Amino acid sequence: MDKSKRQQNEQTVKTARYHPDYQTGLSHAMVESRFAEGAVNQTVDSDFKTNRQIIIDNTFTYFNLIFLVLAVLLVVVDSFKNLTFLPVVIANTVIGIVQEIHAKKVLNNLSVMNAATVTTIRNGEEKTTPFEELVLDDIVILKTDDQIPADAVVVKGQVQVNESLLTGESDEITKKENDDLLSGSFIVAGKCYARLDKVGNDAYISKLTLKAKAMGHDEQSKMIKSLNKLIKWVGIIIIPVGLILFFQNILLNHESLENSVISMEAALIGMIPEGLYLLTTIALALSATRLARRQVMLHDMKSVETLARVNVLCLDKTGTITENEMAVQKVIPAAGYQEKGQVVPIETLIGDFAAAMPGDNATMKAIKHYFTKTSGRQAQSKVPFSSVQKFSGVSFADQTYVLGAPEMVLRAKFDSYQPEFINYTQKGYRVLVFGEYPKELLKPVLTAEVRPLGYILIANPVRKEARKTFAYFEKQGVALKVISGDNPLTVSHVATEAGIAAADRYIDASRLTPEQYPAAVKNYTIFGRVRPEQKKQFIQLLKKQGSTVAMTGDGVNDILAMKEADCSIAMASGNSAAMQASQVVLLDSDFSKMPEVVFEGRRVVNNIERSAGLFLVKNIFSLLMAVLAMLLTVSYPLQPTQITLISAFTIGLPSFLLALEDNRKRIRGNFIINILSRSIPGGITDLLVVGALVICGIILDLHKADVSTAATMLLIAVGFMVLFKISQPLNKFRVGVIAASFVCTVVAALLFNNLFSLTAISPISILLLIILFFAADSVFRYLTKAVERAREALLQRSGQEHHLSFKEIWQYLKKKKA
Incomplete structure (x- = not known):
């Protein structure tokens, strides 16, 4: 402009x-x-919520409203003993608020510590000012x-x-x-x-960042989406089920108002996964704080789960495979230097040149660092580097030297000298020619021939940890795609040195037509000469081909492509806008931290899947038992306080402890399918044995308290069966979790039996309890094997192990049936 x-x-x-x-x-x-x-130059707002928003979001939830209504109803009927679920709900809410605020504080502190600054002139004085305080x-x-x-x-x-x-x-x-x-x-x-x-949102950088954030505003991980769907359906179901149970008890079973409310509430409390969403929130927040201590900042806590599922990783050459700073690799004497029989080593000549020039750019800094030996000559004149002429020069009393790009310095005789260095450019080096000029150089214009004395080979050295990092991703089945603006042959050589598999499969993206893009992204590993607009198109095509894609970037030109990816990773050494628009920021720009991020994602997803299996057992049983109670026109056999006992020590305590365990297993399949496969056997087993107990209680005319207590004991027994199953293979930590949960259950049942409505039961009830316990063991084993076989067969036959959705499963089953 x-x-x-x-x-x-x-x-x-x-x-x-x-x-x-x-x-x-x-x-x-x-x-x-x-x-x-x-x-003011305020940066684009972060995705993090304010403390007030966190408190509101965790307190005023749909299920907390349901729990409040249930508590009020119990108070109305004077059943204060059954309010035992209320402290758990309050504790869940407080823990969620405290943990999320703590995670936000840690991450915000990291953002402040890594804020960029610049020197300003105000009132005639120089001052260091953060970017966000500029006006x-x-x-x-x-x-x-x-x-x-x-x-x-x-x-x-x-x-x-x-x-x-x-x-x-x-x-x-x-x-x-x-x-x-x-x-x-x-x-x-x-x-x-x-x-x-x-400044601020009017600046070019902020407009791009805002656009990118708008694109990714509604992004959520598969796990969170699945949980939201589950909770949504539970929220829809519980209201009509509760009303039906209540009016059935009043009108058909002729129960008192108190018993009708207690029975209805027991069913609803059992159907609400009150701790599952909290467990997920806390697990993600803990992961965010753990990663923060390792200099990995998450703008979106859910991204750690997405990254754990990635099977295609797109990355740039500079800053990811190589170091950001350039370094001189070596100097090759030119044929002209050797023919002239120079006495002074070429390293000394270049050292004199470097000593006379200011280190005001990355190239000269690298040269000054490498060539430190000098003869002590003083420069008479010098021509600084020009981006137009692409060379610089220094004149001494006895000679003038120039340093720059071969095509600019050697000019007319470039073709004749090119064989001396062409093989180095093909290997990925940046070649600078150091030559002798026959007269003093006063302007950035070469009017005479330059005699080359040597060729300086400069490159961004491959990161020391790169080979190990890429070997890890290859072992984990993650395909690597290197997308760079550099020469594809150069990128291929660097990728080969870094140990990237199939690095010899490279292509020049500038020669591709849009029609050739799909085949190219599928068949090639290295992409050179990639334009910024092509990056986004390549990411879109990879996603269309069924891949979960992560992309690293450090520039504004990468932002839209990064936001198109399922997960975006920015290097802190790059552009601040790329950092703001990305989901993951490597604050020390160390790509070798990526395996740790993947491990953390696997810990979260695998542990939440395992713990969610415990939660859903109770929810599945409560829903099915409520339906059975409506069909048999009987009261729900449990009380709210008994549900609290079962939830606290067979679900809540072990699930939170197990979520802390290290877990690096690869993630397989759909989140909901995985947790349902773990919970359905236990939920159906609970229904069969408790349903049998209820029917026997009707036939044998057992006291309601007998049935209620026996049902509680059966559910606790099956709960430990499920806990034992999902803890396989056992180790000391998991055995400790099971033992601690068992001890807490026994102590609570013996010392607080009145609180949890546990009474002495008749001999017939004890006999029924023993028979149904052994029956439960057999049924649970059979159902577990059957569900596992069905799940594995579905995964193998579908061929979509990582991307299976309910819709795809339904289509697959219809196809097989046809």
């Missing part, structure tokens, strides 16, 4: 504009007025390696800017006075004073 257009845009802005002197900057009063106007028309000092915090205009000085994080192009662009600077780009050389022209 030119100066006249920018001035026109400024006139449309309601906020009065300042044009302060670059040496003075804004006054304190001007800064305060900007804050009052809201013209419109602030004067900032930008120098080498600084990231531009907001859209700005150069008011003094000259810099070279790398806009690759915005455009995907690595060219360095010279910016002079009145030139625009785009937020998110980097200063690679020089120094300037700039006036912030657009």
